[in-house]
Amino acid sequence: MGNTPEAVPQASTHTNRLVRWLDERFGWEQLIAPLRHKTVPVHKLSYWYFLGGMTLFLFMIQVLTGILLLLYYRPSANEAFESVQYIMTQVQFGWLVRSIHSWSANLMIFTAFAHMFSVLFLRAYTKPRELTWITGMVLLFLALGFGFSGYLLPWNTLAFFATKVGTQITGQVPVIGKPLLIFLRGGEEVTGATLTRFFGFHVALLPGITTLMITLHILLIQRLGMSVPRGLEAAWKELPPNKRETPFFPNFFAHELMAWYVALGVLGALAALYPWELGSKADPFAVAPAGIRPEWYFMFMFQTLKLIPAKVGPIDGELLGILGFGLVGLIWVLLPFLGGDRYGRRQVFIRGLGVFALAYMFSMTIYGYMAAK
Amino acid sequence: MDHAETVTRHEPARRRFMQFLLGGGLLASAASFLYPILRYLVPPAATDLGGDSVVAAKVGDLKPNSGKIFRFGSRPGLLVLTADGEYRAMSAVCTHLNCTVQYRGDVREVWCACHNGFYDLNGRNVAGPPPRPLESYDVHIKGDEIFVSRRRRA
């Protein structure tokens, strides 16, 4: 196979010397040897493989822009809004860093969901990839947590009330709801204490857990290799010579790099043409303005809760909704154990569930926005 | 066969062009990403955020029985040093038609020049058209800087 070092662009002698230096002290060649042999299957649906890497790339953008924002942001109720205003107006290219951070956050959550659904429909979560799925679901929830905690940090009116409503809903969970609410809010109400706490979650706690989860997730993928669609898996098992693969380095990675560059272009364009709004500073004593709504990725749940009647039989409607979503979330995490064999009949049901979920989320989000108008 | 020959003959030139394009593009794009980041790292000249707590003036800026307009957020504020040596601060936006008020040492009251409205040193509207008092602010002196901040409500 053409996986010789010549396949990589001619490195200069300086790079060769550096590699040799590292190898003598670090075992560099042995370390990256598996990467040299890593291959990616090639088939009609190969393009879906990009979504995972794209999510990772956007996360790295978040870390970078986040660290830059940390240089100027002040996490106290008195100064948070003004510090973001300062970044947007006084800091050189502050507008760019902040707008990229906000846009990339939304794009990352979108690609995370798309990645999850593509894995679902390609049945890549079945044995032996159950743990990859579970770590992936945890990462999805962490991404939503990032979104929720980060949204409050500019301390503007919309964010303040969205947080108030969001934590209020959390408080409705039976038994643990109230303590959870107090833990999240840092008190009974949303105050400066909440801001400090959310800041801690957003820049320390969540990144720490996420790094661990990403490491696990990627290690598992490395160990288990890429899955292929069912039909192909059977065909290739029968006739191994038919297997079509491409080296990860440099071929697949070059493709991935193209995708990442396109993403950079999109982010830059969004930041320059549609800069992220500042809003008005949050006033805890003001009346909630009309049309308070969460970010789009929470909209479908929010709209569902609004549609459930106040009481369903003897049970409180909102509580029913929350429990319902909790149950669906649990089922989703446990899908690999509930779905049975990859070629089994239960898979049809799961595909149907996936289609329904996607359609539901999509239509509820749109409905939510139209209703808010 | 023919195609392969053509390919192999043009290959070194094509490869060099590709390397030039890719290397150059990567460098140029990296520069276009790094330039804003490096500029970003340099702190701007104006360091004051102008938030809920603002440095309105330095001790010694004001003479007794005089006032000064300062910027509070995106609205003007009024800082007064009374004849007795006490600092008072309040919003400078008249509650009648939003003109900017001023301190008058002759009558020792806050006055709006637009329609002759008067406020006392607590911000209460005492004469003329203003329908509501001016919002009062807290004053703290730290070192030689006079900080004005919004009243913390209970």
Add this chain to the structure above:
Amino acid sequence: MTTRITRRPWLLAFAAACFLLSAALCGAQTQPQAAKSSCVECHSSFPAPTGVTEEQWAADIHAQKGLTCASCHGGDPKDASPEGAMSKKAGFRGKPKRTEIPALCAKCHSDGTYMRQYDPSLRTDQLAQYQTSVHGKRLARGDTKVAVCIDCHSVHGIRPAKDPRSTVNPLNVASTCARCHSDAAYMKDYKIKTDQFAGYSASVHHDAMAVRGDLSAPTCTTCHGNHGAAPPGVASVENVCSTCHVFQAQLFDTSPHKAAFQAMGTGSCITCHSNHRIVHPTDKLIGTGNESVCTNCHASGDPGFTAAARINDDLTKLDEALKRSDEVLDKAERSGMEVSQARLEEAQGHDSLIKARVTVHSFRPEKVEQDTQAGMKIADKTYKAGLQALAERDYRRKGLGLSLITIVVVLIGLRMYIRQIESRDQSGGS
């Protein structure tokens, strides 16, 4: 069957005592302590005009202070029989004649020592004031159609002026006066108009009070007086208006209009602004257009005409300049640019326009120009700041364009690279 409670007599007594005590307390819980009188017992079932209900009387401030029907009407409220209660022996006065009413009320209300018992800060000169008023003077000549105390204050259900339900609360004064003064049939014999209430209702003063809730806004009594009600003479109109509109009056005094209006005998302020239908003035009120009042006296060619045109021009120009600057700042803000500093300065520009509109009352274009020029400078500055913000936005977009070009170059390069290694993989290395 004996129950536990009857087997223990002390328990029974205790329960009875509780019951009786609560009944007594309930009974004692009455509404405002109105003195019980036999008058109301009968008169509450009569129709108007002799009917007075318990509810009505209980709302009266006099009832709440412990006075009774007998305090004004005489008689004996403790006697249940009509003959005894309304006997001359008991001092019954019956329904007082209209001409007697002011004196009747003043018996207490002009007595300082007496009123001090109830409210030391209440004035006691109402009768004296009334006697100087048009109402008072006509009443003295025998005209019973004019207003007496009970016409404005109502009777048997009198509330203090502070009470928003009172007929003499500032919010209600105009409608109280209008009861007679807007009744064309009632006012037929008097030589005065009846359009005052209609005019006032359309005025900015009414708007300030009724719509914007400013209780210090003027109503009928503010300019005409309440007990001493009389229209201010032509010479005193400016004095009355200037109690609030100080600057306008000061400027007017320096203007050529002061002497002119005095000579003409028109009432200074009301010449241009009218007396009751005082609408919110716009810039169009001054000038030479068809909505202006200047052309009522001034004709083309005379200095007043030119001055009016100049003043209107200055005001309109400043207004337009501020609008233009506002638009460009809006545009910049919508594109995501931050312009709060310029907005702060823009507010000062608006200050100048407001001041200029007051300076109009000097009727001297040079004075108005002083204010408008200051405003124009500011509007110019903020407009430039807005343009700068838009230029910065365009600079950002150019920068974006450049980086997008480099990205496209990389994409092309990568594409070529991929093609090359793939073709090499296919043909070259096995």
